[in-house]
Amino acid sequence: MLNSLPRWAAAIALAAIAPLASAASTVLSFDDLATDFVPANYGGLDWTGSGWFSFDGTDTQRPYTPHSGNNLATLSWDGSDANSTVRFHQAATFEGAWFSGYAEGDVTFKLYYQGALVGTSATLLASATPSFLASGYAGLVDAVSITSAGHAFYAMDDFTFTAAVPEPETWALMLAGLAAVTAAARRRA
Template identity: 50%
Template sequence: MRCPLPLLALPLALALFTASASVSATVLSFDDLGTDGYVPLNYGGLDWSGSSWFQYAGEQAPFAAHSGDRRATLGWDGSADSSAIRFTTASSFTGAWFAGYDGVSVSIDLYSGNTRVASTATLNLSDSPVFLASNYAGLVDRIVFRSNDPANFVMDDLTFASAVPEPGKAALTLAGLGLVAFVARRRRPV
């Protein structure tokens, strides 16, 4: 028995659609920022405008960077007023690396809209960077950092994945759907 061509095109279209829905991870290491100072307002496609994150380079124990030389910290300006970072598009937040003084702890609340949808575990810090995973697979639009001593820890390699498909993958999806439509139209009886 011969398999109709539209049935062969359907798996191809589904494979193309799946490829378009995949996302790639973004890791913000701060190493591409040239001079010490506040994290730029739209750094890495995120909105840092409501926060007081400061990034810097250079050796300074116990504030070790996980990779490279730069890392970010909160409140060095004397105002740990806000730690929130907003995603410009809903994203999946993976986590970040932290180091700091013994006795300092960090946790992160994840929000979608105005609703807190998850919180990380509380991480007790040391001078060796440790990864704090979100352990939440859903999409968020804001993360808020909590610490018992906000000026005495650093963050590095913040990792997230945007839910927006890349333009090339969206084109693959359209091509797959066009192929299905073309094959279905050709096979229609006249």
């Protein structure tokens, strides 16, 4: 039994960290929503400080053309930079989103981490053909604000982000803990 303890400790440690090593992108398509306000915790994000709502963007809604599915998210006519902010419950890497709409719907991402502006994307002029606006920033963020001169003139689809993966220091600490558990188990044996 004592001889198998190091193997059990290793198996438990690997099972605990395996999900962290395989972080996949999350894409919020808004297709699973009714045509109404985006829920407060939609997609595991905090939408409470925003004025986003979902609508069906079928061909009758052109130039608000979905990139995928039928639904899009947009702000109302009184939308502003202040109420366009989406907050992350856990820091993540924000990849970008697809936009369509009128040319007055120019959009730019402002990316924040711990209250500080850490990145600003290029500016995209919306059109009837959905276009991807990349964040242009590879670091961690905890809030994304969409800035525009005309918030009601664009719609957003396929909001894409990746949950944070532990930093190298965290991996080193986990591996050191695993080594200590293994060494202690071997001494007991």
